[in-house]
Amino acid sequence: MTVTSRSGERLTPDQVRSIAFPQARFGHRGFDEEHVRAFCALVERELVTLLNEKASLWEEVERLRRRFIDAGDSPGARPEDAHIQAVRILSNAQQMADRYVADAQQYSRQLTQEARRHRNEVLAEAKTHADRVLDDAHSRASRAAEVAATEPGPAANGEWRDRTAELAYLRTFSEVYRTHLRAYLETLLSNVEDWEQSEQSSLAEARAELPFPFPPVPPSPARGESPSPARGQSAPPAPGTGPLASPPHTSPPSYSSPSPARLP
Amino acid sequence: MAMHGDAVPLFFYSDLFLRHPETRDLFPVSMAAQRDRLVHALARVVAGAHHLDSLTGYLQDLGREHRKFGAITDHYPAVGASLLTTLAHFNGRAWTPELAADWKAAYELVAQVMIEAAAEDARRRPACWDATVIAHELRRFDIATFRVAITQPMPYLPGQSVSMEAPERPRVWRLYSMANAPRDDLTMDFHVRMIDGGVLSMVLTRGLAVGSRLRIGAPVGTLTYQPGSGRDVLLVAGSTGLAPLKAIAEQISWLRDPPQVHLLFGARTADGLYDLADLEKIAAGRPWLTVVPAVSHEPDFPGERGMVHEVLARSANWREHDVYASGPTPMVEATVNQLTALGVPPGQIHVEDFGWSEP
Numbered sequence: 001m002t003v004t005s006r007s008g009e010r011l012t013p014d015q016v017r018s019i020a021f022p023q024a025r026f027g028h029r030g031f032d033e034e035h036v037r038a039f040c041a042l043v044e045r046e047l048v049t050l051l052n053e054k055a056s057l058w059e060e061v062e063r064l065r066r067r068f069i070d071a072g073d074s075p076g077a078r079p080e081d082a083h084i085q086a087v088r089i090l091s092n093a094q095q096m097a098d099r100y101v102a103d104a105q106q107y108s109r110q111l112t113q114e115a116r117r118h119r120n121e122v123l124a125e126a127k128t129h130a131d132r133v134l135d136d137a138h139s140r141a142s143r144a145a146e147v148a149a150t151e152p153g154p155a156a157n158g159e160w161r162d163r164t165a166e167l168a169y170l171r172t173f174s175e176v177y178r179t180h181l182r183a184y185l186e187t188l189l190s191n192v193e194d195w196e197q198s199e200q201s202s203l204a205e206a207r208a209e210l211p212f213p214f215p216p217v218p219p220s221p222a223r224g225e226s227p228s229p230a231r232g233q234s235a236p237p238a239p240g241t242g243p244l245a246s247p248p249h250t251s252p253p254s255y256s257s258p259s260p261a262r263l264p
Numbered sequence: 265m266a267m268h269g270d271a272v273p274l275f276f277y278s279d280l281f282l283r284h285p286e287t288r289d290l291f292p293v294s295m296a297a298q299r300d301r302l303v304h305a306l307a308r309v310v311a312g313a314h315h316l317d318s319l320t321g322y323l324q325d326l327g328r329e330h331r332k333f334g335a336i337t338d339h340y341p342a343v344g345a346s347l348l349t350t351l352a353h354f355n356g357r358a359w360t361p362e363l364a365a366d367w368k369a370a371y372e373l374v375a376q377v378m379i380e381a382a383a384e385d386a387r388r389r390p391a392c393w394d395a396t397v398i399a400h401e402l403r404r405f406d407i408a409t410f411r412v413a414i415t416q417p418m419p420y421l422p423g424q425s426v427s428m429e430a431p432e433r434p435r436v437w438r439l440y441s442m443a444n445a446p447r448d449d450l451t452m453d454f455h456v457r458m459i460d461g462g463v464l465s466m467v468l469t470r471g472l473a474v475g476s477r478l479r480i481g482a483p484v485g486t487l488t489y490q491p492g493s494g495r496d497v498l499l500v501a502g503s504t505g506l507a508p509l510k511a512i513a514e515q516i517s518w519l520r521d522p523p524q525v526h527l528l529f530g531a532r533t534a535d536g537l538y539d540l541a542d543l544e545k546i547a548a549g550r551p552w553l554t555v556v557p558a559v560s561h562e563p564d565f566p567g568e569r570g571m572v573h574e575v576l577a578r579s580a581n582w583r584e585h586d587v588y589a590s591g592p593t594p595m596v597e598a599t600v601n602q603l604t605a606l607g608v609p610p611g612q613i614h615v616e617d618f619g620w621s622e623p
Binding site for chain 2: 051056086098109112113119262
């Protein structure tokens with residue numbers, strides 16, 4: 001069964017009894033944490049609802065009891081009752097607001113997690129692809145170098161052979177690399193074209209759906225006329241006065257120091 | 265009372281807001297976390313009633329902390345009245361005039377301690393500091409560093425933290441450590457990593473620009489450098505837990521005869537070592553400082569590989585070091601356990617756990 005449930009739907013004892021959590025991803029022990037957490041949240045929500053229902057039933061009993069005792073004293077509602085009722089209305093509204101905020105947070109958490117996972121996948125894939133391209137170029141270039149070295153040349157001295165092999169290697173390597181790069185750029189270009197097309201068609205659809213035509217677009221100011229203070233382009237902050245202080249980087253830090261320090 | 269669970273604080277706040285609508289503005293939109301906090305604070309007070317000394321310290325902290333929320337002396341009687349109404353409501357016929365008098369007296373005592381601590385604090389410093397962002401840099405898609413300028417001086421110790429509020433998320437306060445020792449120009453640096461679904465961290469990483477305004481509370485925290493031991497220092501940082509340790513390293517650099525300092529900076533992947541370039545620049549002219557990056561989830565990283573506690577165990581003897589660790593709770597716990605197992609006396613290990621879980 002799924003453990004996600006739309007807010008408003010109630011959790012039943014049967015659901016709790018028959019809950020089956022999927023196993024965690026490879027490399028992790030136990031149940032899938034996300035599902036367990038979601039289920040706990042559901043149980044918590046149910047418990048809170050039950051407790052609140054219980055409290056309001058209890059209030060109702062008290063109110064009826066008081067009315068019973070006070071019967072005959074005054075026929076109209078007492079001011080305390082009105083206040084209690086206002087408290088109840090405000091409490092319900094607050095709980096609704098809390099739930100909206102919690103749902104929005106949950107949604108944003110899921111979106112970010114998904115985006116992060118997707119990013120890692122894309123990066124890993126790109127890295128594998130890049131490694132493959134390099135391997136391919138290297139192996140083909142090596143083969144070309146071998147062939148060049150064994151071919152009978154005009155002067156069969158060692159240095160000449162080495163140079164010929166090196167030349168063949170480099171020529172093949174750059175050729176393979178160029179081919180891959182061209183294919184990659186073509187894919188990118190076709191992606192951009194697809195994007196352009198889908199944007200144009202969706203814009204056309206949107207215009208068609210509008211009850212009145214778009215107002216004319218006001219002429220945009222010439223570029224550079226009013227430079228908006230873009231992030232990172234403002235005057236650099238006053239440097240700190242501490243001996244270690246250095247202003248935040250203005251260029252992306254490089255992590256490719258050849259040999260990072262190691263512990264003793 | 266515990267039986268009614270969330271219904272009690274829910275009733276309490278609704279009653280308070282109906283009687284004193286102006287108090288609603290002191291709280292965030294979602295009150296769920298706030299209700300839990302109230303219940304915990306009440307439980308702490310009731311449980312501590314027999315140990316007045318420790319309870320007094322707790323209430324004084326609470327009184328001082330409430331200044332930045334905009335709580336003023338006038339609010340305390342209003343809160344007391346709503347608390348009594350709530351207790352009377354949920355205790356039904358068990359609520360007697362004697363019980364009511366006892367609770368009233370107890371609350372007044374609590375309120376008095378809080379009000380006095382707040383008033384004493386108000387003589388020394390403002391309730392909060394207005395800060396303006398003067399530099400903001402996204403170092404990775406989810407990690408940013410930024411610098412703010414404040415207008416009034418704020419004395420603090422390197423390694424301490426402040427709670428922070430952004431106008432985009434009113435009344436939501438989260439703790440962040442200063443990444444520098446106090447400066448004469450009243451600027452402070454912060455490092456922030458976006459927590460998935462994090463209310464404030466999202467704003468601080470991706471929503472700030474030069475000119476953005478923030479509010480900052482009084483400095484808190486005990487992860488501060490203890491000089492004078494004569495021992496060398498090991499700083500263990502995980503991700504943006506680096507910030508307080510960078511401040512401590514800066515403080516050590518002022519010493520005439522600084523001890524040897526090893527700064528172990530760990531992340532899952534190399535792009536998580538968001539401040540390494542700056543750290544290496546700082547270490548370049550300082551032979552006493554060694555910066556060691558470590559990466560746990562990238563097999564072809566050229567430096568140390570593994571979780572920071574694994575890297576620690578592989579190398580020198582740390583028994584004669586003072587250790588300061590900061591980062592995600594599991595990382596700090598693993599580091600403390602590892603160092604203890606390696607024979608580092610607990611008194612030499614300094615950590616601070618604010619709980620990194622941002623709701």
